Amino acid sequence: MECLAIEGGHRLTGSVRVHGAKNAALPILAASVLAHGESILEDVPDLQDIRVMLTILSQLGANVEREGSAVRVDATQLRSTVVPEHLMRQMRSSIFLMGPILARYGQVRVSAPGGCSIGSRPIDLHLKGLQALGAVIEEKHGFIDCTAKGLRGANIYLDLPSVGATENLIMAAVFAEGTTVIGNAAREPEIVDLANYLNAMGAKIRGAGEATVVIEGVERLEAKRYRIIPDRIVTGTLMLAAAVTQGDVTLNNTNATHLGAVINKLRETGVRIDIEGDAMHVKSDGQIRPLDHIRTDYYPGFPTDLQSPFMALLTRASGSSMITESVFEGRYKHVSELRRMGAKVKVDLRTAFIEGVPELTGAVVEATDLRAGAALILAGLAAKGTTCVEHLHHIDRGYERVEELFGSLGAKMQRVKKESRT
Numbered sequence: 001m002e003c004l005a006i007e008g009g010h011r012l013t014g015s016v017r018v019h020g021a022k023n024a025a026l027p028i029l030a031a032s033v034l035a036h037g038e039s040i041l042e043d044v045p046d047l048q049d050i051r052v053m054l055t056i057l058s059q060l061g062a063n064v065e066r067e068g069s070a071v072r073v074d075a076t077q078l079r080s081t082v083v084p085e086h087l088m089r090q091m092r093s094s095i096f097l098m099g100p101i102l103a104r105y106g107q108v109r110v111s112a113p114g115g116c117s118i119g120s121r122p123i124d125l126h127l128k129g130l131q132a133l134g135a136v137i138e139e140k141h142g143f144i145d146c147t148a149k150g151l152r153g154a155n156i157y158l159d160l161p162s163v164g165a166t167e168n169l170i171m172a173a174v175f176a177e178g179t180t181v182i183g184n185a186a187r188e189p190e191i192v193d194l195a196n197y198l199n200a201m202g203a204k205i206r207g208a209g210e211a212t213v214v215i216e217g218v219e220r221l222e223a224k225r226y227r228i229i230p231d232r233i234v235t236g237t238l239m240l241a242a243a244v245t246q247g248d249v250t251l252n253n254t255n256a257t258h259l260g261a262v263i264n265k266l267r268e269t270g271v272r273i274d275i276e277g278d279a280m281h282v283k284s285d286g287q288i289r290p291l292d293h294i295r296t297d298y299y300p301g302f303p304t305d306l307q308s309p310f311m312a313l314l315t316r317a318s319g320s321s322m323i324t325e326s327v328f329e330g331r332y333k334h335v336s337e338l339r340r341m342g343a344k345v346k347v348d349l350r351t352a353f354i355e356g357v358p359e360l361t362g363a364v365v366e367a368t369d370l371r372a373g374a375a376l377i378l379a380g381l382a383a384k385g386t387t388c389v390e391h392l393h394h395i396d397r398g399y400e401r402v403e404e405l406f407g408s409l410g411a412k413m414q415r416v417k418k419e420s421r422t
């Protein structure tokens, strides 16, 4: 088994460029299925989930090629509309293919998607929205067969502002006859990025980033060159890494407007953050002030994906803090691992009570999901001694060459092979 061995106690300094956003690149790659010609997508991070998406696209018949951080995709004509089950299971984002393949070919077969174990994560809103557009859905033997003889625009109201459902339905509605209105839509920056890519190719989408998105159906999209936005969750993780190590770092290729809630909370802990164009300077003098309450929420609220990394910082605060996880019911799996390192955290249903401790100590810990892994890296950077983070495949889903990313700021971490524990 491979683990990430982190030697704690080193202050992070220097600068690093943040890579493109996984959560924008994945739906955008799926959306390439809608276009005629070759899209050139720039700043597509080289991550496990992206590799799975590229494999699916190429197995369905698209021509896919990576050149550095750019990916060329030509999905003008797919030869299959069946997403292989073993690939569906590898990540949540495989579900993004449902909307665009259905829109383009009038049929698609998927199965339940895999992904991080952070809650039940149903796809009912995706399916209900597609039905409203005229799709017929049959669920049998673990497969979901979706067919439509031409989708029609509809008024759809989402019970929850689901990011994935909003994206899937935008893609499905691009060729629907007439107008589609999605109410209570999610407003995440990745949705705006997807809509910008689609509009650049000829789609007519208004209101992305707002609670009501309006899509006028068009007949054809022409592939385009497009650059993916910076990853706000990687940016936030690196900001927290600077804070927890009393560091002084510059992050390039960032968008501070996507991180308003996080910047606000970090400043409350005493961290200094200066923004200059797309660069962010983050400096901490060591004293971490506790916070009354962080409550995760849909954008522009505090992102659930940074809940666990922020908790890692608060384990070192000079007092008690409280976090409520309101988006995913099972997103506290990092807590037991942080406790192995000396953290004092109690969980009552969806609320965690964190009592800051003067010191964390290195331990063997397990990344139970992607951001739980990020939290353990941050704790390891701050801890006394060596921390071994196991189950690195989760971390490789979201942080490109993680040891180099943090290593370029002076972190001491390396992948090591070790005997599996019995």
Ligand SMILES: CC(=O)N[C@H]1[C@@H](OP(=O)(O)OP(=O)(O)OC[C@H]2O[C@@H](n3ccc(=O)[nH]c3=O)[C@H](O)[C@@H]2O)O[C@H](CO)[C@@H](O)[C@@H]1O
Pocket: 022, 023, 024, 026, 092, 093, 119, 120, 121, 122, 123, 124, 125, 126, 127, 160, 161, 162, 163, 164, 165, 186, 190, 304, 305, 327, 328, 329
């Ligand atoms: C690839 C990607 O972009 N992943 C992000 C996306 O995930 P994802 O798109 O899966 O998250 P959603 O916004 O859909 O989920 C939000 C909430 O809605 C619920 N729900 C969702 C769909 C549905 O059909 N029914 C339903 O009940 C979920 O269980 C969850 O409680 O947004 C999450 C919330 O910001 C982030 O943590 C993920 O990093």
Ligand SMILES: C=C(OP(=O)(O)O)C(=O)O
Pocket: 023, 091, 092, 093, 115, 116, 118, 305, 370, 371, 398
């Ligand atoms: C939960 C996440 O991703 P996914 O939705 O792909 O599982 C994440 O990026 O933190």
